[in-house]
Amino acid sequence: xxxxxxxxxxxxxxxxxxxxxxxxxxxxxxxxxxxxxxxxxxxxxxxxxxxxxxxxxxxxxxxxxxxxxxxxxxxxxxxxxxxxxxxxxxxxxxxxxxxxxxxxxxxxxxxxxxxxxxxxxxxxxxxxxxxxxxxxxxxxxxxxxxxxxxxxxxxxxxxxxxxxxxxxxxxxxxxxxxxxxxxxxxxxxxxxxxxxxxxxxxxxxxxxxxxxxxxxxxxxxxxxxxxxxxxxxxxxxxxxxxxxxxxxxxxxxx
Numbered sequence: 001x002x003x004x005x006x007x008x009x010x011x012x013x014x015x016x017x018x019x020x021x022x023x024x025x026x027x028x029x030x031x032x033x034x035x036x037x038x039x040x041x042x043x044x045x046x047x048x049x050x051x052x053x054x055x056x057x058x059x060x061x062x063x064x065x066x067x068x069x070x071x072x073x074x075x076x077x078x079x080x081x082x083x084x085x086x087x088x089x090x091x092x093x094x095x096x097x098x099x100x101x102x103x104x105x106x107x108x109x110x111x112x113x114x115x116x117x118x119x120x121x122x123x124x125x126x127x128x129x130x131x132x133x134x135x136x137x138x139x140x141x142x143x144x145x146x147x148x149x150x151x152x153x154x155x156x157x158x159x160x161x162x163x164x165x166x167x168x169x170x171x172x173x174x175x176x177x178x179x180x181x182x183x184x185x186x187x188x189x190x191x192x193x194x195x196x197x198x199x200x201x202x203x204x205x206x207x208x209x210x211x212x213x214x215x216x217x218x219x220x221x222x223x224x225x226x227x228x229x230x231x232x233x234x235x236x237x238x239x240x241x242x243x244x245x246x247x248x249x250x251x252x253x254x
Contacts, residue, residue: 001081001134001177001218002081003023003028003081003134004027004028004029005028005031005078005079005080005081005082006028006029006030006081006082006084007030007032007033007071007074007080007082007083007123008020008030008031008032008033008084008086009033009061009085009086009115011032011040011043012035012043013039013086013088013188013190014186014189014191015183015186015188015207015211016034016087017039018207018208019208019211019212020043020046021046021047021050021205021208022205022209022212023052023212024047024050025051025052026051028051028052028053029054029055029078030054030055031055031057031078031080032055033056033057033058033061034058035061035087037058040056040058041056055078061111061115061119062107067115067118067119068118068122071119071123072122075122079126079130080123081134082134083120083135084135084136084215085116085119085135085136086138087115088111088156089107089108089111089112089190090108090150090153090190090194091104091105091153092150092153092195093150095195108152108156109156112160113156113160116137120135120137124171127171131175132175132176133177134176134177134178134179135164135176135179136178136179136215137164137178137180137181138160138181139157139161139164139180140157140182140183141183141229141232142154142157142232143161143182144158144182145232145236147252148244148247148248148252148253149194149195149196149252150194150195160180161180161182164178164179164180165220168180168220177218179214179215179218179220179221179222180220180221180222181221182224183202183207183223183224184224184228184229185198185199185200185201185202185228186201186207187202196251197251199228200228202224202225207224
């Protein structure tokens with residue numbers, strides 16, 4: 001698939017920044033959205049030095065009308081070939097297992113899920129009209145079976161997984177590819193703040209290379225690392241109580 005005009009959200013985060021750098025080259029226009037303007041500027045400078053053109057934005061991605069207007073303007077100026085929807089936040093039940101706070105859950109769902117779906121529906125009409133394009137959705141291995149410490153995060157990623165699979169079926173006849181990306185633990189500020197063990201931790205550059213290869217092949221799903229991806233898939237097919245006991249044994253309980 002053509003990859004000349006690429007939009008990446010969450011581009012000031014670890015995976016998003018690494019993806020932007022991986023795609024940066026002469027002849028490519030990168031449209032980068034991120035919350036941290038200082039980090040986003042640094043990523044943009046790196047991409048410019050690699051020969052890419054860069055368009056930056058840092059507005060609140062949960063402002064859906066602003067998001068839709070921005071996408072319409074971007075797609076008009078730079079018809080989008082690839083859109084990687086990567087923004088995300090995480091919360092947890094707290095050190096004393098007191099539980100998640102609704103205002104934080106509400107914000108998480110706005111960022112992880114509602115903004116993702118709104119962005120998809122903003123870019124799909126243009127891609128369908130052109131008969132080409134690709135969308136990458138950032139789910140997680142946590143979508144297979146919910147972790148006790150991060151219920152809302154796992155729920156949002158499970159929703160994205162189901163949404164991506166449904167989109168791929170819907171858009172296949174329009175020659176629009178949809179890839180659901182399911183990473184395990186990738187070194188980042190967000191990952192560092194998550195409670196519990198972090199087995200098979202990858203660096204962001206390694207993760208970006210894996211994701212890019214999967215997108216280049218228009219894979220339905222990109223999951224990593226092995227064997228954590230197999231283990232989490234097994235949790236989904238085992239009886240739920242057995243999976244919960246396994247997670248407790250592995251340290252995912254406090």
